[in-house]
Amino acid sequence: MKILVTGIHGQVGFELLRSLEPLGELIPVDRAALDLTRADDIRALVRATRPELIVNPAAYTAVDRAEQERELAYAVNATAVGVLGEEAERLGAAMIHYSTDYVFDGSGSLPWREQAATGPLNVYGASKLEGERLLAGACSQHLILRTSWVYGLRGANFLLTMLRLSRERPNLRIVCDQIGAPTWSRFIADTTAALVALYAIRQEDRTRLRCASGPLHLANGGETSWAGFAREIFRLAGRSTVVEDIPASAYPTPAQRPANSRLDTARLEQLLGVPMEPWPQALARCLKGEHCTA
Numbered sequence: 001m002k003i004l005v006t007g008i009h010g011q012v013g014f015e016l017l018r019s020l021e022p023l024g025e026l027i028p029v030d031r032a033a034l035d036l037t038r039a040d041d042i043r044a045l046v047r048a049t050r051p052e053l054i055v056n057p058a059a060y061t062a063v064d065r066a067e068q069e070r071e072l073a074y075a076v077n078a079t080a081v082g083v084l085g086e087e088a089e090r091l092g093a094a095m096i097h098y099s100t101d102y103v104f105d106g107s108g109s110l111p112w113r114e115q116a117a118t119g120p121l122n123v124y125g126a127s128k129l130e131g132e133r134l135l136a137g138a139c140s141q142h143l144i145l146r147t148s149w150v151y152g153l154r155g156a157n158f159l160l161t162m163l164r165l166s167r168e169r170p171n172l173r174i175v176c177d178q179i180g181a182p183t184w185s186r187f188i189a190d191t192t193a194a195l196v197a198l199y200a201i202r203q204e205d206r207t208r209l210r211c212a213s214g215p216l217h218l219a220n221g222g223e224t225s226w227a228g229f230a231r232e233i234f235r236l237a238g239r240s241t242v243v244e245d246i247p248a249s250a251y252p253t254p255a256q257r258p259a260n261s262r263l264d265t266a267r268l269e270q271l272l273g274v275p276m277e278p279w280p281q282a283l284a285r286c287l288k289g290e291h292c293t294a
């Protein structure tokens with residue numbers, strides 16, 4: 001299977017190259033090879049390379065900056081996703097795309113199920129939701145994997161920020177009233193590969209991917225707050241930094257974030273026949289630099 005992968009220098013994109021490598025012939029593209037704000041370039045590249053599967057982890061992910069850069073966020077997170085979907089459909093190819101817990105408004109305390117009503121609180125979430133809508137309308141074989149609180153050993157993320165700050169400060173004040181599941185980028189990539197393998201094997205025509213309709217929630221198991229996540233990072237990394245709980249209201253940011261970011265992953269667990277690896281376990285493996293076997 002020929003697999004086009006975007007955003008290969010991103011947290012998830014980088015891991016996807018490793019996870020998808022055994023499953024097909026990869027066509028990896030970074031921003032220099034394909035700027036997703038250029039629809040004509042997207043069409044030309046897809047038509048020239050003719051992938052059977054497009055995996056699109058590329059995204060505009062600067063949540064706070066998106067409040068000021070609405071147009072750019074929508075260009076990458078919505079318009080480009082629709083164009084990729086149209087081109088996939090034109091070739092009879094499938095597309096796997098990633099979305100976010102930020103499509104929800106964060107009310108209540110129950111994990112969000114896939115069918116739950118959306119209501120993004122910020123521009124980033126709204127742009128990702130529009131990308132979901134455009135892809136669903138454009139491409140009949142698509143899979144939208146909504147994930148949360150992504151971290152890993154590269155890129156810009158909470159884990160690396162905490163490890164850096166813990167070298168500089170003995171105490172840190174961290175938000176304790178936003179709840180979700182930290183999710184390792186490698187876990188996302190390995191789970192994506194498991195889904196690709198599963199669907200490819202089930203298909204009579206193994207070169208194509210027949211996807212379940214609608215989004216799927218993909219996150220490590222369990223839940224915590226940002227403060228809880230920080231404490232576990234410091235415990236595992238042997239840092240003595242003390243975490244002080246603060247409410248989100250004491251840490252104002254340009255973009256509002258949901259208080260309840262829990263994602264219900266039951267549908268994905270049923271599909272794969274395995275539970276999601278608990279977040280502390282995944283974090284421990286990430287910090288040890290171990291390989292994931294999702």
Ligand SMILES: NC(=O)c1ccc[n+]([C@@H]2O[C@H](COP(=O)([O-])OP(=O)(O)OC[C@H]3O[C@@H](n4cnc5c(N)ncnc54)[C@H](OP(=O)(O)O)[C@@H]3O)[C@@H](O)[C@H]2O)c1
Pocket residue numbers: 007008009010011012013030031034035036037056057058059060061076097098099100101128146147148149150151155156
């Ligand atoms: N990070 C999170 O906490 C989080 C949470 C929930 C869902 N998600 C979703 O998960 C997916 C993967 O996120 P991630 O954390 O891996 O993102 P990331 O590390 O920020 O990587 C995003 C990638 O997209 C590329 N990109 C941005 N604008 C582009 C453009 N105009 N043309 C081409 N490439 C462009 C970036 O290229 P450069 O390397 O050149 O900048 C980067 O490689 C995304 O769909 C994201 O919305 C992320």
